[in-house]
Amino acid sequence: MTTNAQALPTRRADLLERLRDCTRYDIAIVGGGATGLGVALDAVTRGLKVVLVESHDFAKGTSSRATKLVHGGVRYLAQGNIALVREALHERTTLLHNAPHLAQPLAFVMPSYQWWETPFYGVGLKMYDALAGKAGLGKTEFLGRDATLASLPQANPAHLKGGVKYWDGQFNDARLAITLAKTAALHGALLVNYCKAADLIYKDGKVAGLVCEDTETGAQIEVHAGCVINAAGVWVDELRQKDGAANAHDGRRPTKAMVAPSQGVHIVVDREFLDSEVALMVPKTADGRVLFAVPWLGKVILGTTDTPRHDLAREPLPFKEEVDFILSEAARYLRRAPKKEDIRSIWVGLRPLVKPQDDDGDNTKGLSREHTVLVSRSGLVTVTGGKWTTYRAMAEDVLQKCVDKRLIHCDKKPVTAHLNLLGAGLAGAAPVSISLPAGGHSYGSEAVQLLVMPGADVTLTPGLTEAMVRYAARNEYARTVEDVLARRSRLLFLDARLAGTLATRVAAILQEETGQDPQIDAFFALVQQYLELPA
Incomplete structure (x- = not known):
C-alpha cells in the first residue's frame, strides 16, 4: 500500500498503463460518484482487487450538486420513515468523525x-x-x-x-468525492476518470468484465472482473439496457427503467x-x-x-x-x-x-429516497438511489449483496466506519487544514504539500493559488479547467462570473502540467449556463 499521497499514481499515462496491464479484478465499478467511490473504498480496504471507471470526471453529475447537507432527513421523519432517519443520523456522525476537514456540524x-x-x-x-x-x-x-x-x-x-x-451537518460534496477517490487509491484501488464503460464482456452467459474507452483518445481496453457493479447514478439504466439486450435471446421482456x-x-x-x-x-x-x-x-x-x-x-x-x-x-x-x-x-x-417497476407516473415527490440494489440474471449488479449522507452504508449493502450472490468471495468485515479519510490526520489528532471559503478548498492535513509546490506564493484570486491548480493536476486527477474550477475548487458553483475570469490562467497551468487540451471553450460555455436565467 502506498503511504505517501504525493506518490499516488494519478498521472493519466500511469493510470491507463495499469488498466491495460492487469489481467483480472475482483470488482469493476462503473461510476465515480458518491456510490461508486464508496463501494471502491469499502472493497479495497477488505483486500479485494478493485478498478473503477468514470466516463466524465469524478462527481461530475449528481454528487457535486447536492444541497451540501449531511443530514438524517427531517422530512423523512415527517413521512414516518424512522429506519431511514436512524441510519442517516448514524452515518452523519460517522462522516463528521472520519472527514472533519470536509464535514462539520451546522x-x-x-x-x-x-x-x-x-x-x-x-x-x-x-x-x-x-x-x-x-x-x-x-x-x-x-x-x-x-x-x-x-x-x-x-x-x-x-x-x-x-x-x-x-x-x-454540512459538507463539501465534490471535495469529499475526490478525497474518497484518493483514499481508495492510497489503499491500492485503480480509479480512472474520463474512461467510459462502452460495453460489457460475457463469459458463459455471465458478466465477466468491461470494454473501457479512454474518452480522450478513443482507445479501448478490456477489463476482466469477477463482479461488475453498475453505480452510474441517474444513468444506470444505460448499462442495464445493454445487459438486457445481450441476453434478449432467452425471451424475457425488455429491461424496464428503474430510475425516475x-x-x-x-x-x-x-x-x-x-x-x-x-x-x-x-x-x-x-x-x-x-x-x-x-x-x-x-x-x-x-x-x-x-x-x-x-x-x-x-x-x-x-x-x-x-x-x-x-x-x-x-x-x-x-x-x-x-x-x-x-x-x-x-x-x-x-x-x-x-421507480417502482409498475409505475409510469411523474410524481417524483412520492418516490423512494432509499437506495436499491438489483442483480440481473447475468450477474450485473446495479445500485442507485440513496443520498450522500448514507453513501458508506450503501457501499456495505452492495458488497453484502455481491457476497450473498457469490459474485465475490470476501471473509473480511467492513472497516470504513472507523477509517479516517485522506486529510483527516491521525486518529485523535486535530487535522492541519487550509479551508478557504473563496475557493472552496478543504485539504486537511494534505495542505502541507501545497506549501512546497511551484506557485505556492502566486495567488490567482483569494482562496486559489497556482500551486492548488498544479496540485489538482498532479494529485487529484484533474484534466480540464472545469475539473479545477468546478470540483477541485468550487468557484463555478459559488461565483460563475469570477470563475470565468480565471479560466485562461488556469488553462495555461493545466496545459503545462498535462500536455492536454484543458477544454477552455467548453468551460466558458458552462460559465454562461451557470449565469443564464431561463426565459
Missing part, C-alpha cells in the same frame, strides 16, 4: 409565522434528537422572536412568532442575504418541499426544487418556474428578497429516484 433555525408552528415542529425535532441519541450534534431549542432574529438577522420580521433551532429522474435547482447569492452562520429552513413551502437558505463557503445556497425530468442531460437547465419559485419563496422568509440580478451561480442536479 445549526438550523426554522422560523415560525403561525402560533402553532413552534410547538408542532419543535416536538418533531425533539424526536429527531431522540433518534440521534449520543450521536446528536446539539439539543433542539425553542426560540422566541428576539432569539430567532438574533440567529437569523435577515429573516423577515413581519408576523414572526419565534422559531426552533436544531442541528445537522428528479431535478433539483440551487441558486447561489451573496452572504449578505442571510448574514449568518446559521441556516434557515422552511419545512413546507407552497409545493410541499423544504426550502433551505444555507451558508456555504462565504455564499448562500437557496433551494431546492423537485421536478420530474425525462432527459438525462449532463448539464440540465433550470426551468423558469423553478427559479421563480425559489426566489418567490425566499422573498417570503428573508428581510431582503434576492432578485434575479443577485444570482451568482445557478446549478441543477438530477436525483436518481428509484
Whole structure:
C-alpha cells in the first residue's frame, strides 16, 4: 500500500498503463460518484482487487450538486420513515468523525409565522434528537422572536412568532468525492476518470468484465472482473439496457427503467442575504418541499426544487418556474428578497429516484429516497438511489449483496466506519487544514504539500493559488479547467462570473502540467449556463 499521497499514481499515462496491464479484478465499478467511490473504498480496504471507471470526471453529475447537507432527513421523519432517519443520523456522525476537514456540524433555525408552528415542529425535532441519541450534534431549542432574529438577522420580521433551532451537518460534496477517490487509491484501488464503460464482456452467459474507452483518445481496453457493479447514478439504466439486450435471446421482456429522474435547482447569492452562520429552513413551502437558505463557503445556497425530468442531460437547465419559485419563496422568509440580478451561480442536479417497476407516473415527490440494489440474471449488479449522507452504508449493502450472490468471495468485515479519510490526520489528532471559503478548498492535513509546490506564493484570486491548480493536476486527477474550477475548487458553483475570469490562467497551468487540451471553450460555455436565467 502506498503511504505517501504525493506518490499516488494519478498521472493519466500511469493510470491507463495499469488498466491495460492487469489481467483480472475482483470488482469493476462503473461510476465515480458518491456510490461508486464508496463501494471502491469499502472493497479495497477488505483486500479485494478493485478498478473503477468514470466516463466524465469524478462527481461530475449528481454528487457535486447536492444541497451540501449531511443530514438524517427531517422530512423523512415527517413521512414516518424512522429506519431511514436512524441510519442517516448514524452515518452523519460517522462522516463528521472520519472527514472533519470536509464535514462539520451546522445549526438550523426554522422560523415560525403561525402560533402553532413552534410547538408542532419543535416536538418533531425533539424526536429527531431522540433518534440521534449520543450521536446528536446539539439539543433542539425553542426560540422566541428576539432569539430567532438574533440567529437569523435577515429573516423577515413581519408576523414572526419565534422559531426552533436544531442541528445537522454540512459538507463539501465534490471535495469529499475526490478525497474518497484518493483514499481508495492510497489503499491500492485503480480509479480512472474520463474512461467510459462502452460495453460489457460475457463469459458463459455471465458478466465477466468491461470494454473501457479512454474518452480522450478513443482507445479501448478490456477489463476482466469477477463482479461488475453498475453505480452510474441517474444513468444506470444505460448499462442495464445493454445487459438486457445481450441476453434478449432467452425471451424475457425488455429491461424496464428503474430510475425516475428528479431535478433539483440551487441558486447561489451573496452572504449578505442571510448574514449568518446559521441556516434557515422552511419545512413546507407552497409545493410541499423544504426550502433551505444555507451558508456555504462565504455564499448562500437557496433551494431546492423537485421536478420530474425525462432527459438525462449532463448539464440540465433550470426551468423558469423553478427559479421563480425559489426566489418567490425566499422573498417570503428573508428581510431582503434576492432578485434575479443577485444570482451568482445557478446549478441543477438530477436525483436518481428509484421507480417502482409498475409505475409510469411523474410524481417524483412520492418516490423512494432509499437506495436499491438489483442483480440481473447475468450477474450485473446495479445500485442507485440513496443520498450522500448514507453513501458508506450503501457501499456495505452492495458488497453484502455481491457476497450473498457469490459474485465475490470476501471473509473480511467492513472497516470504513472507523477509517479516517485522506486529510483527516491521525486518529485523535486535530487535522492541519487550509479551508478557504473563496475557493472552496478543504485539504486537511494534505495542505502541507501545497506549501512546497511551484506557485505556492502566486495567488490567482483569494482562496486559489497556482500551486492548488498544479496540485489538482498532479494529485487529484484533474484534466480540464472545469475539473479545477468546478470540483477541485468550487468557484463555478459559488461565483460563475469570477470563475470565468480565471479560466485562461488556469488553462495555461493545466496545459503545462498535462500536455492536454484543458477544454477552455467548453468551460466558458458552462460559465454562461451557470449565469443564464431561463426565459
